[in-house]
Amino acid sequence: MADIGWSYLNGEGVGQDVEKAMQWYERALEGGSPVAQCGIGSMHREGIGFPQDYTKAAEWYLKAAKQGYVSAQINMGRVYEDGEGVTQDYGVAMEWYLKAADQGDVDPQNNLGRFYNQGYGVPKDFQKAKMWYQKAIEGGCESAKKNLNLLQQIT
Numbered sequence: 001m002a003d004i005g006w007s008y009l010n011g012e013g014v015g016q017d018v019e020k021a022m023q024w025y026e027r028a029l030e031g032g033s034p035v036a037q038c039g040i041g042s043m044h045r046e047g048i049g050f051p052q053d054y055t056k057a058a059e060w061y062l063k064a065a066k067q068g069y070v071s072a073q074i075n076m077g078r079v080y081e082d083g084e085g086v087t088q089d090y091g092v093a094m095e096w097y098l099k100a101a102d103q104g105d106v107d108p109q110n111n112l113g114r115f116y117n118q119g120y121g122v123p124k125d126f127q128k129a130k131m132w133y134q135k136a137i138e139g140g141c142e143s144a145k146k147n148l149n150l151l152q153q154i155t
Contacts, residue, residue, distance in 0.1 A: 035069065
């Protein structure tokens with residue numbers, strides 16, 4: 001059901017229809033769907049179907065992230081990295097990125113490389129930055145290739 005909501009929200013295979021997206025997400029929420037929770041969080045973040053509200057977005061992302069849903073864990077990392085709806089906290093952002101990275105997602109792996117490279121919430125550690133960039137590269141992340149190349153030029 002949540003996948004149908006996502007399709008309506010994004011106009012994938014059907015005409016875009018925010019009301020139908022919400023109807024399908026609400027059905028999926030009855031079963032505690034993390035996909036629906038994350039989708040509603042994104043709707044709040046972007047102001048689609050609701051007034052834009054970063055705090056509510058973070059609340060919905062958190063519900064899904066606690067269930068291990070990778071996209072929501074990444075969103076929680078971004079929420080804390082950027083301070084959207086929560087107090088900015090690189091340490092908490094890193095915790096969420098680690099959870100998603102441990103599931104094999106390349107974007108948070110690249111983000112962890114960036115955190116170690118820049119010293120966001122951790123002491124700068126170029127070796128750890130390289131390790132995370134390399135993991136992301138192995139998964140096909142083009143941004144990590146660029147980041148690793150830049151890091152190698154300065155170290």
